[in-house]
Amino acid sequence: MDKNKTPLHIGLIMDGNGRWAKKRLMPRSYGHNAGMNAMIKIAEHAKMRGVKYLTVYTLSTENLNRPQEELDGLYGLFRKYFNKNIQKLYKSGAGVKVIGDISVLPDDVQNLLADGEKNSPENSGFTLIFAINYGARSEILRAVNLAIEKGEKLDKGAFDSLLYTDGIPDPDLIIRTGGEMRLSNFLMYQAAYAELYFTDVLFPDFGKAELDKAIEEYSKRERRFGKI
Numbered sequence: 001m002d003k004n005k006t007p008l009h010i011g012l013i014m015d016g017n018g019r020w021a022k023k024r025l026m027p028r029s030y031g032h033n034a035g036m037n038a039m040i041k042i043a044e045h046a047k048m049r050g051v052k053y054l055t056v057y058t059l060s061t062e063n064l065n066r067p068q069e070e071l072d073g074l075y076g077l078f079r080k081y082f083n084k085n086i087q088k089l090y091k092s093g094a095g096v097k098v099i100g101d102i103s104v105l106p107d108d109v110q111n112l113l114a115d116g117e118k119n120s121p122e123n124s125g126f127t128l129i130f131a132i133n134y135g136a137r138s139e140i141l142r143a144v145n146l147a148i149e150k151g152e153k154l155d156k157g158a159f160d161s162l163l164y165t166d167g168i169p170d171p172d173l174i175i176r177t178g179g180e181m182r183l184s185n186f187l188m189y190q191a192a193y194a195e196l197y198f199t200d201v202l203f204p205d206f207g208k209a210e211l212d213k214a215i216e217e218y219s220k221r222e223r224r225f226g227k228i
Contacts, residue, residue, distance in 0.1 A: 005219040007172035009053035010046060011187050011194065014039060016178030016202030023202075029073035034204035036077050040085045045208045047094055047126040049215060053168055054128050055099070057186050061135035064104070078109050086116050086128075095124035099164035100134030101142075129168065136188035139164055165190055173218045175211075177203040193225050 014035055021031030039056055046054045059074065086096050096116045103110070113132065120127075143162035147154050160166065170190045174183070179200040183191065197214045199206070 006050045006215060007218055009169050009171045010051055011055045011171040011174040011191065013057045013176040013184060013186055014203040015176060015180055017204060019178065020202040020204045028070055031204060032074055032077055036081055038204050038206060041207065042211055043089065043128045045211055047092065052126055055131055055171065055187065058130045059132045060185060061133055061138050062185065064133060075106055075109050078112055082112050082116065089128060090121055093121065093124055094126040094128060095120040097127055097129045098132055099129060100132045101138065102132055104133060135185045137185060140189055163189065170194065173197060173214065175214050177201050177206045195221050195223065
């Protein structure tokens, strides 16, 4: 494998937590808990592999239509684990960023996420980006409305600066676990030239070896960006 072709930025659609729990005759919250633990391990391994940015699709705008009981369970995971896990990331020299509209989340969860960003070390070599209440269509519409407010005609660079991902390079590789083969409103603008990798592995079982397989597959691909 060509180690020089390690992706700079990976986007990760963490699908399959609920099905993983169902196979074990457990509630969906059990799967989300396992997924949270898997996510931190994947972030640590991605950092070790030389990845600089990892964006995890934590909660989509569409996910907010799920039963309140399930949403309350997800918010409970943030309350229980978020601060503890990001402290581990800080100590390893990693930073944290949140993208999406978190204003509709419970106040204490909003504060947790805001503090996570505020206390993130500057000039970190690795950034874990949480996409929470994030949807690509909403992000693009938000950017368009900001542009209208400015009353300016924008080029690509100016438009990019209005996105949640301002200052973050576009993803090189997007991984989706759980067997589905779609982006589900995740980084659709930024993923124009991303390599896509789909696996049937349910996310709680997506460990270090599975991430290595995805990166190895990425390293074999030739990216031409429209050129010959």
